[in-house]
Amino acid sequence: MSVPAPLGTVFAVDDEEPMRNALRRLLSSSGFAVELFASGNEFLQRGELNRPACILLDLNMPGMNGLELQEELHSRGVMIPVVFLTGAGSVAHAVGAMRAGAVDFVEKPFSNEELLDRINKALSIDRAAVQRESEGTQVREKVETLTAREKQVLVLLTQGQSNKLIARKLDLSPRTVEGYRARITEKLNAKSVADLVRIVQQCEDTCGIPLSANVSEAAAGPAPAGSV
Secondary structure, three states: OOOOOOOOEEEEEOOOHHHHHHHHHHHHHOOOEEEEEOOHHHHHOOOOOOOOEEEEEEOOOOOOOHHHHHHHHHHOOOOOOEEEEEOOOOHHHHHHHHHOOOOEEEEOOOOHHHHHHHHHHHHHHHHHHHHHHHHHHHHHHHHOOOOHHHHHHHHHHHOOOOHHHHHHHHOOOHHHHHHHHHHHHHHOOOOOHHHHHHHHHHHHHHHOOOOOHHHHOOOOOOOOOOOO
16 A cells, blocks of 8 residues: 655754654654755755655744744745744844745644644645746746747747847848748747747846847847857
8 A cells, every 4th residue: 555645844943842843743744845954054055855745843942043044044045935933032033034925823722733834835835836936947948949030039929029120130031030030930839929028028037047138149140150
């Protein structure tokens, strides 16, 4: 009989051993993969984190506290959702943590149902983020198959320019632009200009590919070296 895959990974950072043990029992029995850490510094040594995931983070730890760990994670580009555990009297700090990017907080003592609800919410957010990143990677790989000139034509097409205007801007013939357009739509598996607009937007928003720069570099004249 196969063992069901975990619902996601919860990385719990809390300096109190009884709390860590209680979290392990609760989360493991609820179908989550669980990793426990006694301090922020210990967690930072973990390396790459399995996803989808969320980070369950004690706000008031000695040494590096929860807010400082959250800031350090963001500085390293780790954007996995954080749920803070906070004691009485620390709600104001928890609200500040949410403004800094945490998705929620739970005040101690808390019920199991309340904590599991917050964790499931955070994991749903990360699953969506993982899906977007996967789709972004697929789009980036397709766009990377385009030549520099094809990228220039792509951006101009998505700006609503006609073949004639693109030909004039890039010092090409309209028929040559038509050929570029056909190759672009084939490589990107696009059926319309709307599809091309979506692809360009996804690249620039999530993939960090400045496609628009290809137009400014295109000064009318010969195609960039290596272009076809």
